[in-house]
Amino acid sequence: MDTYEYLDTPDARELRRLEAVRRYSLVDAPAEDAYDRIAFVAATIFDTPIATVSLVEQDRVWLAACQGLTGVREVGKEPGLCASVIAQDDTYVVSDAVRDPRTLEHPLVRGDLGLRFYAAAPIRTHDGYRLGTVNVIDNRPRTATPRQLKALEHLAAMVADELELRLSVIRNAAGRATPAG
Template sequence: MSAYPIPDNEAGRQAALDEHHILDTEPDVDFDRITRLASQMLGVPIALISLVDRQRQWFLSRVGLEASETPREQAFCAHAICSDDVMVVSDATEDDRFKDNPLVKGDPHIRFYAGVPLQSRTGFNLGTLCVISPQPRQLASGEQQLLQDLAGMVTQYLESRSNGYLCPLTGLQNRRPFFEAGQREFQRVRQSGDALTLMLIGLDDFQAFRARFGSQQGERVVQEVARTLRALLGDSALVGRVTEAEFAVLRTGLEAREGRAQAESLRAGLALQGWLVDGVRHPLSVSRGVASLSTEDTGFRDLFQRAEAALKQARLSGKTLPG
C-alpha cells in the first residue's frame, strides 16, 4: 500500500477544516439522512461523510460501518481530496494504490469506492461523501450526478452549521458549540485529573438597559464585554456567548478558589468600567456564577447547571456566589 498523497494546499485545507469546528461532534440527523439516501439510492451497503484530518479520516456520518475513524494512510478519501473530480475505484484489488490496503484485504473488504470531494466556500477539500461496496461495480453517469448532488447538500449543511457556530455580533462561540467543546474538555479532564472551572458572567437588567438606550447601544455593550473578556483571558480559556446577556468562561487547571477569585475580578472590572453614552458614563450591573468540577458531575451539563444556578442566586441576592 502506497503512502497517502498530500494536497499542495494542505496547510490551508487543514486550517479550513479546523475552522468548521465539526470534528468529533455528536451525530447530526441532517447528515445521517444524506448517507442513508446515498446508500439506498445507489444500492450500496456503506455510505460515509468522511473528513480528512491530520492523521486520520473521521466519519461525520456513516451507514453500514461500525468504525468512527480510520488512519489517514488507509483512507481512500485521502486520495479523493487531491482532486476536485469524482474518484471512482471499480475494483480495489486491481488498483495498485489500494490492493494491499487493510480495508481491502480485511473488513469491510472494499472493492468498489466512489467519492465526491466536499469543497468549502474558500475552495478547500475537507473530505468526501463516498459510497462503498464489497462487490466490484461501475458508477453510471446518472449515479455520479446523484452522488454529486448529495455531496452538494452536505457542503451546504457544513457551511450553514459553520455560519451558526459563532455569534455574529461578538465572534464568540454560541451556546451549542460551547456545550460541545465543554463536553469534550470535561471528558478529557476526567481522564487526566485536571481541575476544571466554569464561570458565567451575566449582564443584569440588560433588557432595561437596551430599552433605555436603544438596541444599538445594547449591541455595543455586548461587543465591548466580549472584547474585554478576550483581551483579559487570551488563549487561557474557552469563551462563549451562551445567552443574549450571559458569557461563559471555561478554564482547565483552575481550582475552585482561584476560579472564584478570577470570576470576581472579571465581574468587578466590567462593572467598574461601566458604559459611556453621549459623554455620560453609566454603571453596568454585572453578576457571576462559578462552578468547579465535582466527582458527582456526570457531564458538562451538570457543571453548567450548577454555575447557572449560582448566577441566578447571585442576581436574586444581589451578591456573587460560587457554585
C-alpha cells in the first residue's frame, strides 16, 4: 500500500509524484545518451536551438538532457514552465511568449535567453505520474504543427519507456527484480 494512498490532497499527490521521480535515480545522475538522443530529435523535429528532457523535483528542474545550452543541468522550479506542463495531461504550447499572459513576466522571456516559443509534452509514467517534460525552446515566435506536437508526445513516451528500463536495471542490480506479469 502506498504510504499516502489514504490521502488524496494536492500535497499528498505531490509527495507521491516526487517519490515516483526519485525511484528512477536519474536526478543528479551523469548524462545518458538515450536522453541526449531524444532531446536532439526533439530539436531537429521543431528546428529549435534548444531542447531538453527534464524532471521536476521539489524545488528544481533537473535536465536529464539538454541540447543547445552548455553546462546547464538544473534550473529553479519557479516560475516554472515545466511545472506548468506537469500540472496537465496535454502538450503545452506558447507560440509567442511576449504576448502570452502565462509567460509575459517569466525570467526566461524577459532575460538574456529571450524565450519566445516553448512547446512541451509531459513525461507520464506507466502508473500515471507526470515526472517532467520533453520540450523545445526558441528565441523567435512560431506555430507548432499537430504532427510536431504528436512527435513530442511520442518522445515523452519514449522517455517513460527508458525510465522503466532504468528501473528494471536498478531493481535487478539490487536483487529485487519483480516477476514478469
